[in-house]
Amino acid sequence: MLLCQLSDPHVTAEDRLAYGVVDTGPMLVRCVEQILRATPRVDAVLITGDLVDLGTAEEYARLRSILQRLPMPVYLLPGNHDDRAAMRAAFRDHPWLASDDQFIQYVIEDWPVRIVVLDSTVPRQGGGLLCAARLDWLNRTLEEQSNRPTIVALHHPPFQTGIAYMDRIGLAGREALEQVIRKHPQVERVVSGHLHRAIEVRFGGTVASTCPSTAHQVTLDLQPEGAGCFSFEPPGYQLHWWNGGRVVSHTQSIGDFAGPFPFRPKPTGLPS
Numbered sequence: 001m002l003l004c005q006l007s008d009p010h011v012t013a014e015d016r017l018a019y020g021v022v023d024t025g026p027m028l029v030r031c032v033e034q035i036l037r038a039t040p041r042v043d044a045v046l047i048t049g050d051l052v053d054l055g056t057a058e059e060y061a062r063l064r065s066i067l068q069r070l071p072m073p074v075y076l077l078p079g080n081h082d083d084r085a086a087m088r089a090a091f092r093d094h095p096w097l098a099s100d101d102q103f104i105q106y107v108i109e110d111w112p113v114r115i116v117v118l119d120s121t122v123p124r125q126g127g128g129l130l131c132a133a134r135l136d137w138l139n140r141t142l143e144e145q146s147n148r149p150t151i152v153a154l155h156h157p158p159f160q161t162g163i164a165y166m167d168r169i170g171l172a173g174r175e176a177l178e179q180v181i182r183k184h185p186q187v188e189r190v191v192s193g194h195l196h197r198a199i200e201v202r203f204g205g206t207v208a209s210t211c212p213s214t215a216h217q218v219t220l221d222l223q224p225e226g227a228g229c230f231s232f233e234p235p236g237y238q239l240h241w242w243n244g245g246r247v248v249s250h251t252q253s254i255g256d257f258a259g260p261f262p263f264r265p266k267p268t269g270l271p272s
Contacts, residue, residue: 003042007213050155050194057089077155080155104119127171143184157199158174158208159174164224238252
């Protein structure tokens, strides 16, 4: 199984730039084109939130038109820039988005690795929250198949990153989440977005990580009072490969780069 994780595309309306600077739509188009060219082809795509920038119907329509080129299943979860109702309306043919009355939480059982999607968003707030109801749902869901390898996905990373601006709009309830995850050793990864960077940490007996954005990246500033900034570092995505025994994760930059070149070029003058 090869799962592709995208995050934080922040798709805008066609006449608007995110933060007045970032033309996010074409950047997601370029990402989709790279995924389509890649071999082997991924089995499924998971997008860990901030699908659009302002949560409008127009933005979701544009997002849908870009994603419809992907022939594999695409699983969506909300971020703090998303609107649950508008998201459900735009993707009403995705049955898992309607699986819970309040939160967008669901389980994908179609692959060797089970995918459990957890909703960490709070309407009109940058930070996230895992309340008792959401944590109880997660615990019960993981108990249902305790021997099956599982990836848990949410938008807000469940750990401090050291990037002060983003930590101030981090996840409340992360300690309780870690306690739940620790009870379920079948969890291979806890994957998230929100940080617009690739970050990994030990968490609850497993590995928790964040994924780069397909658009702009949060500036790596580890000063305690660092200001919130972004930059045009190379965008990227992640590939989570289940090899039959464990999940191996790769971070891939998006763009056109020279190569590939062989490590041992054929000496000149030798017959072919």
